[in-house]
Amino acid sequence: MNSIKVKGTGVDEHTRCAHYHSNVDIVAVKFYCCQEYYGCYYCHKEKANHSERKWPKEQWEEKAILCGNCWTEFSIQTYMKVTQCPACAHPFNEKCSYHYPLYFEGFSE
Template identity: 60%
Template sequence: MKVKGIDVDPHTRCSHYHTDVDIIAIKFHCCNEYYACYACHQETASHSATKWPQDQWNEQAILCGNCQHELTINEYMSTSNCPQCNSLFNEKCSNHFHLYFDVTRESSRH
């Protein structure tokens, strides 16, 4: 699966986020393309990002950079590791949910 961004490695890490647990890519709602992070999208896409509306959170939009398993947004928001390969995800990513997902009316999911 092609993941766009700046200096993206085989595990979806990029120049902005490159620790051992930075192994997810996000399919952006606006273009249906996987990017390593919001900064990569902002710096390389020719359009503004849009957020995933809550009624589409069952869409597969998260890619595990370790095993290439796709997760739905709901699955991703409710776990800290890949259900396929058990690799840990960066728990601090939840601080950025508001950049990718419409969390304005969200109940406590995380």
């Protein structure tokens, strides 16, 4: 059993949520504002009692990404370079890169 809690709406054992729940939607993001993992940006909007804050670029080496298949944490920098988990090789949803502006500073929305 892992000790990391992933918050959100309908989050399952692979960190999929009510908003994103395909086989490849297995990435949870730790939010900079609260240092808590959520299934997605919408989950944070629904469940957190504060506004989201994006990760500053100078902190992208922090472990803030969680693979919902093997529960390995890795850095934002690593996440941006891969299309699958570096630990278990489970594929990630490549369209998640479209959401970088929601989580990380330095991207246009």
